[in-house]
Amino acid sequence: MIKIDRVTKMYGQTVAVRNVSFEVEKGEILGFLGPNGAGKTTMMRIITGFFPPTDGDTFVEGHSVLTEPLEVKKRIGYVPENPSMYTDMRVYEYLRFIGAVKGVPRSKVKESVEKTVEQCALEKVTKRRIGELSKGFRQRVALGQALVNDPPVLVLDEPTSGLDPKQIHEIRGLIKSMAGERTIILSTHILPEVSMTCSKVVIINEGQILAVDSTENIGRNLAQSHQIEMVVEGPPDRIVDRLTQIEGIKRVDNRGSTYIVDLEKEKDLRALIAKKIVENGFGLLEMKSRSMSLEDVFLRLVTEEEGGNS
Amino acid sequence: MRNIAEIYKRELRFYFSTPVAYSVMFIFAAIFGFLFYRNLTYYSNLSYQLMQNPYYAQRIDLIMGVFSPVFSSNSIILLMMIPPISMRLFAEEKKSGTIELLFTYPIKDFQIVIGKWLSAVTVIFCMLVLTLPAPFMAFGFAKNAEWGPVLAGYLGLFLMCLSFLSLGLLISALSENQIVSISVSYGALLGFWFLGWAVDPNSGKMIGKVLGELSIIGHMTNLIKGIIDTKDIVYYVLFIFTTVFLTLRVLESKRWRG
Ligand SMILES: Nc1ncnc2c1ncn2[C@@H]1O[C@H](COP(=O)(O)OP(=O)(O)OP(=O)(O)O)[C@@H](O)[C@H]1O
Ligand SMILES: [Mg+2]
Numbered sequence: 001m002i003k004i005d006r007v008t009k010m011y012g013q014t015v016a017v018r019n020v021s022f023e024v025e026k027g028e029i030l031g032f033l034g035p036n037g038a039g040k041t042t043m044m045r046i047i048t049g050f051f052p053p054t055d056g057d058t059f060v061e062g063h064s065v066l067t068e069p070l071e072v073k074k075r076i077g078y079v080p081e082n083p084s085m086y087t088d089m090r091v092y093e094y095l096r097f098i099g100a101v102k103g104v105p106r107s108k109v110k111e112s113v114e115k116t117v118e119q120c121a122l123e124k125v126t127k128r129r130i131g132e133l134s135k136g137f138r139q140r141v142a143l144g145q146a147l148v149n150d151p152p153v154l155v156l157d158e159p160t161s162g163l164d165p166k167q168i169h170e171i172r173g174l175i176k177s178m179a180g181e182r183t184i185i186l187s188t189h190i191l192p193e194v195s196m197t198c199s200k201v202v203i204i205n206e207g208q209i210l211a212v213d214s215t216e217n218i219g220r221n222l223a224q225s226h227q228i229e230m231v232v233e234g235p236p237d238r239i240v241d242r243l244t245q246i247e248g249i250k251r252v253d254n255r256g257s258t259y260i261v262d263l264e265k266e267k268d269l270r271a272l273i274a275k276k277i278v279e280n281g282f283g284l285l286e287m288k289s290r291s292m293s294l295e296d297v298f299l300r301l302v303t304e305e306e307g308g309n310s
Numbered sequence: 311m312r313n314i315a316e317i318y319k320r321e322l323r324f325y326f327s328t329p330v331a332y333s334v335m336f337i338f339a340a341i342f343g344f345l346f347y348r349n350l351t352y353y354s355n356l357s358y359q360l361m362q363n364p365y366y367a368q369r370i371d372l373i374m375g376v377f378s379p380v381f382s383s384n385s386i387i388l389l390m391m392i393p394p395i396s397m398r399l400f401a402e403e404k405k406s407g408t409i410e411l412l413f414t415y416p417i418k419d420f421q422i423v424i425g426k427w428l429s430a431v432t433v434i435f436c437m438l439v440l441t442l443p444a445p446f447m448a449f450g451f452a453k454n455a456e457w458g459p460v461l462a463g464y465l466g467l468f469l470m471c472l473s474f475l476s477l478g479l480l481i482s483a484l485s486e487n488q489i490v491s492i493s494v495s496y497g498a499l500l501g502f503w504f505l506g507w508a509v510d511p512n513s514g515k516m517i518g519k520v521l522g523e524l525s526i527i528g529h530m531t532n533l534i535k536g537i538i539d540t541k542d543i544v545y546y547v548l549f550i551f552t553t554v555f556l557t558l559r560v561l562e563s564k565r566w567r568g
Binding site: 076100106 | 312317319324328406408413414415416417
């Protein structure tokens with residue numbers, strides 16, 4: 001459905017996106033996850049044809065954004081990070097204008113606009129000027145302009161940023177309700193958003209892809225690198241010191257009396273660790289194997305990459 | 311075609327939903343009316359005296375006596391009226407960020423440019439039409455006057471305005487600040503105007519001739535006298551075409567640079 005083929009984008013000398021490739025199947029919701037400045041917005045602007053990549057190409061239903069930009073643009077509804085719309089226009093009038101520009105047949109424009117108004121719950125504000133709307137309503141109008149021509153692909157750049165929890169919940173519900181019928185790419189730096197709404201995740205940092213997998217798999221694969229969480233009584237310095245001496249332990253994190261131990265391989269060192277602690281006269285109060293939340297995965301992926309580079 | 315029409319309608323609605331179009335039109339109509347009235351009264355006094363002399367009576371006419379000087383002094387007024395219309399065309403969309411969505415719609419750059427350009431052309435057209443009561447009034451006094459030369463003069467004003475507009479459009483595409491856009495437009499337009507004065511065209515030097523030919527206002531001199539010369543029309547058409555084309559290239563290259 002959507003294919004990103006070795007895309008690189010430079011702003012002058014700065015590389016914003018480097019050699020990125022991934023694919024999205026029909027009906028999938030793909031989460032595009034990365035910290036600030038990772039290149040998410042840049043990638044979305046390339047996919048939507050706002051500007052061309054410096055190198056590489058992207059395809060939507062087999063149409064290249066470089067050679068057939070209009071075919072690509074017809075199939076995509078885009079909600080930018082801070083959607084700017086014509087603030088002087090009224091909601092209904094605006095959606096009608098966008099519908100026409102996006103090529104909805106004349107006879108169907110009214111119908112499409114009404115459907116969009118209903119879908120995005122805009123009934124109450126159709127006659128209001130966009131500039132006068134609250135952030136939440138404006139976000140829904142932005143979603144409306146993306147949906148008005150009923151495109152098979154939606155590209156949403158941080159669709160919930162700046163909304164209150166109730167509005168976030170509504171927008172996420174709306175996105176999820178479209179799963180299956182539309183292919184959606186959604187960027188975010190909010191981890192729970194990905195696990196809540198997406199079926200697949202691409203993690204990007206400093207313009208490079210760190211991981212592509214299903215939302216479940218990413219958690220599981222990384223969980224295999226094993227972490228142990230312990231509560232130990234005793235002087236932290238000495239405990240950390242003793243623990244790091246054990247072969248197979250990569251890193252020890254200490255917060256109060258809680259210790260998080262990163263294990264090198266898939267070796268179960270729990271018995272050995274317990275023994276060491278008791279031998280040294282510390283009190284082992286609690287110990288459990290930790291399966292990582294997506295949040296840990298994310299932080300980890302990013303920090304690991306950085307460590308590897310330097 | 312439909313895309314151009316949609317962009318055109320939106321832009322036009324914007325012009326008329328804000329005070330921009332109205333204020334420019336009103337100010338211009340007022341100035342035009344004042345200059346016209348002053349020239350007409352001066353001329354009618356003069357012609358009354360000249361009528362006494364049969365030799366001069368044949369030579370006086372409304373075109374040379376009233377319209378030509380009025381059109382001529384209005385060209386500088388128009389130079390001031392057009393940049394407020396053209397400055398926002400792209401600068402505003404870039405500043406507010408609406409261009410991001412516009413560029414992701416299935417619509418070609420040239421359709422956007424032409425739609426915007428035509429909306430401003432319409433404002434200019436209305437602006438000139440609003441001054442038409444003046445010649446109607448004048449013709450009420452002078453029964454034997456002809457419309458032809460007056461319309462040629464209007465054609466000259468219109469083409470000159472479109473040249474100002476197209477240059478303003480190009481500058482608007484280059485900038486995202488409307489104040490910069492309008493200032494540079496004034497600078498560039500005055501530059502094109504002064505080209506005509508840079509070297510005395512009668513000095514016989516080649517450079518003087520060439521620069522004179524490039525001056526936007528220089529090509530008005532014949533038209534406002536009621537003489538339609540293909541050379542002048544070609545100049546304006548070429549000027550408009552070139553600047554609009556450059557606008558397209560600017561948009562394209564800005565995109566490539568991100
Ligand atoms: N117009 C531009 N000119 C120069 N550099 C840019 C431009 N836009 C973005 N960048 C740089 O490119 C990199 C990627 O930016 P991008 O906006 O794509 O990140 P992002 O992942 O969307 O971040 P955020 O979460 O803050 O929105 C950043 O380092 C940014 O500074
Ligand atoms: Mg961004």
